[in-house]
Amino acid sequence: MRVLRSLALLLVFAAAPLTAEAASRVFVIHGIPGVDVDVYANPAGGTIPATPTIPGFRPKQIVDVTVGAGMFDIRIFAQGANPQTATPVIAVLGATIPDNIELSILAHLDLHGNPTATVYQNDNTPVQSGWARVSVRHAADAPAVQLTANGLPKLALTNPYFGDLEVPATTIPLQLQVPFTGAPITPTASLSFASGTRYFVYAIGSVSAMTFDFIIQAVR
Numbered sequence: 001m002r003v004l005r006s007l008a009l010l011l012v013f014a015a016a017p018l019t020a021e022a023a024s025r026v027f028v029i030h031g032i033p034g035v036d037v038d039v040y041a042n043p044a045g046g047t048i049p050a051t052p053t054i055p056g057f058r059p060k061q062i063v064d065v066t067v068g069a070g071m072f073d074i075r076i077f078a079q080g081a082n083p084q085t086a087t088p089v090i091a092v093l094g095a096t097i098p099d100n101i102e103l104s105i106l107a108h109l110d111l112h113g114n115p116t117a118t119v120y121q122n123d124n125t126p127v128q129s130g131w132a133r134v135s136v137r138h139a140a141d142a143p144a145v146q147l148t149a150n151g152l153p154k155l156a157l158t159n160p161y162f163g164d165l166e167v168p169a170t171t172i173p174l175q176l177q178v179p180f181t182g183a184p185i186t187p188t189a190s191l192s193f194a195s196g197t198r199y200f201v202y203a204i205g206s207v208s209a210m211t212f213d214f215i216i217q218a219v220r
Helices: none
Strands: 024-030 037-043 054-057 062-067 070-078 090-097 102-109 115-121 131-138 145-149 152-157 162-168 171-177 189-192 197-204 213-219
Touching (some): 131 152, 145 162, 152 162
Parallel strands (some): 024 102, 131 197
Antiparallel strands (some): 024 062, 037 070, 131 162, 145 171, 197 213
């Protein structure tokens, strides 16, 4: 299990130029409820673009990009703000983009309800036929959770950590519980998993603010 925590990498890959050499695949994911933003990115030291790189980036939206290595400046503004006059909510200058890996970059809430970002390095090795890989990622303002499958405990996680499972390609009842107690946090939900597919399941939002939710992404 590997988690890289760095606000400096938040959304930066979405702006990188496409290259054929040692390209990386990056999923940029918005996991903060109720906040729309405009994202501007440019080569380090360059001029802020006139139009957003990612305009109106919405909660639960996923942007899938392929990028090459480089250094970039990234500025995140409230949606509709003038980037020439407004102060960015987040400004990261000279962020370095790695190459030849697969990452998921998630904007989310930390354990105390504060906005943050986590960069996950994904296992993108092939999934054997008849099976699926499920990566469960705790990215919510919520206590520790335990994932059960078919009623059996599989993973116990705290924000922002994750765990990967290989599961049969079938329909499996899943539930989040309070660890080691069996007390339910969510109702049981049956999810169908396709053969040879990778799934990323993000717990997002806030339990106390009643915005607790999930993002489920399937990648072949």
